[in-house]
Amino acid sequence: MNFALILFVLCVVTGILWGLDRMVFARKRPAGAPDPWWVEYGASFFPVIIVVFGLRSFVVEPFRIPSGSMIPTLLIGDFILVNKFTYGVRLPVLHDKIIPMNDPQRGDVMVFRYPADPSVDYIKRVVGLPGDTVAYQNKRLTINGVEVPLQPAEDYFHSERAYYSNRFSETLGDVQHHILNDRDARADIPTALDFPGRENCVYNREGVRCEVPVGHYLVLGDNRDQSADSRIWGFVPDANIVGKAFFIWFHADTILPPKGIDFGRIGSFR
Template identity: 50%
Template sequence: MTLQSILGNFALILFVLMVVTGIIWVLDLMVFAKQRRAAADAALAEYDARHARSAAKGIRMDEQGNSRAKLEADILRQPTWIEYSGSFFPVIALVFFLRSFLWEPFKIPSSSMVPTLLVGDLILVNKYTYGIRLPILNQKVVQLNDPQRGDVMVFKYPKDMSQDYIKRVIGVPGDKIVYQNKRLTVNGQAVGYTAMEDYLEEGTLTYQKQFTEQLGDVQHRILNNEKAPPVQIGQVEENYPHREACTFNYEGFSCVVPEGNYFMMGDNRDNSADSRIWGFVPDKNIVGKAFFVWMNLGNFNFERLGGIR
C-alpha cells in the first residue's frame, strides 16, 4: 500500500486516530489518573503537615482551603495531549462506527450518472444493505441482501482499490447482458424505454436524448448521445478478469456475468467508463447502496433532494 493510497483512505486514517486516542484514553483511566491521584494525595499530606507545624508555632496561614483545593486541582489536571485525546476519542469512535457499519457520505465527482446524480451531489450510502463488512479490509462477515438490477451502487474501482466509483447495477451473477444499438436486453427480455424531452447538460450546454428505462422493478432516466457509438471499442481493455465472458462489435456487446460479479453502467450511457470498458465488479469490492441525495452546494434544488431511483 503506497503512502498516497493511505492518505486517500479516510477510513484507515479514522481507524488509526481512533486506536491512538483510545489507547491514550484507556491508559489515562487505568494508569495516568491513578498516578496523578497518588501524587496529589502525597502533596496534600505534605501540605497539611506543613500547615499543622505552622499552626503549632502559632503561625496563621490565610486562605488555607482555597490554596489546598488549587494545589489538588493543579496536580489532577490532565496534560493537554491527554485531555484532547479523551475528548476526541468518543467522537472519532462514533463517526468510525457510523461510516463503517451504517451510512457513509460521498460526493459525486463526475457526470457519469447524470441525470440521476449531478456533479457535486452529496449522497448517503447504506453500508449494511448488502451485508456487514469489516472496516478497512472490506471483508464481508454477515450476509444480508444481494445487489439487485437497478440499484445504484458504490464500489471499489477494480483497477485501483483506493478509488470509489458509483454506477447502476445492470447485471447480477448469471445474467446475460446484451447491449445493441443502445438498447439493453437482460436474459432475453428487452428492457423497456420511453422517450422524454431532450436533456440539456449544463456543463457542455448540449442536448442529449433522454429516456426512462424500466430495469426490473426500477424505473430511472438515462441519457444517450446519438453521435456516440454504443461502445468505444478502442477503449475496451483486453486483460480484465473474465474478459472471455464478453464479445464486442461496433453495434454493442454481449456479456454473461460470472458468479460473484456484477455488471455496472452509468446512466449517462455515452459519458461513462464502466463495465463495458474495464470489466466486472467483484462482490468483495462492494461498498454499499446509494440511497439519498442530501445536498449539492453548487447546484442546490429542493426538488432533487431525497431518495435515489
C-alpha cells in the same frame, strides 16, 4: 486517501491514550489538577472518533459525486449517503463480509471499489446479476434475451456544455429511472481494457455482449454515452461492494460561474 484506515489508526491511538489515562494516570493526578496536553488533545477525542468510525463503517457513509456518469440521476456536486449494511456487514479496512444479508438487485445505485484501483470508489447502476447475459447492442440494452423497455422523455440540457441529450425512462426490475442515450453517439466500445473475465465478453461494431461471472455484477452509468463502466473495465466482484446509495443530503453546484446550493436536489432518488 484511505479515510477508513486513517480513522482506524486514530481510534487505536486515541483509544490507547484514553485507556491509559482512565486506568493509570487519572488516578495519580491530584484532585482539581488540569489534564495534561496529551489527554486534552488525544484521549478526549476517542469517544467522538469511535462513534464516527462505527457509523461510517457499519451504518452510512457520505460520498460526493465527482463526475457526470450518472446524470440525470446524480449530478456533479451531489453529496449522497450510502447504506453500508444493505448488502451485508463488512469489516472496516479489510472489507471482508462477516454477516451476509441482501444481494444487489437490478436497478440499485451501488458504490463499489473500482476493480482496477480499489483505492478509488465508483458509483454506477446495477444491470447484470451473476449468471446473466447482458448485451448493449446498437445502444439498446438486453438482459437474458429480453430488451429492457425504454420510453422517450423530455431531452436533457447540459448547462455546463450547452447541448441536449436524448432522455429515456428505463425500467430495471422494479426500478424506473431516467437515462441519457444520444442517438448520434457511436455504438461500439473502442477503449475496452484487458480485465479479469474479459473472455466472457464479445465486442463488435454494434457494442458488447457479456455473460456475468458468478460472484460478480455488471454495472452501467445512467449517462450511457459518457460513462466508463463495465463495458470498458469489466465486472464488479462482490468483495468490492461498498453499499447502496439511497439519499442526496446536499448539493453544491460546481459549474462556473457557480450557482450555489440547490436545496431542490435534497432527498431520495432511484
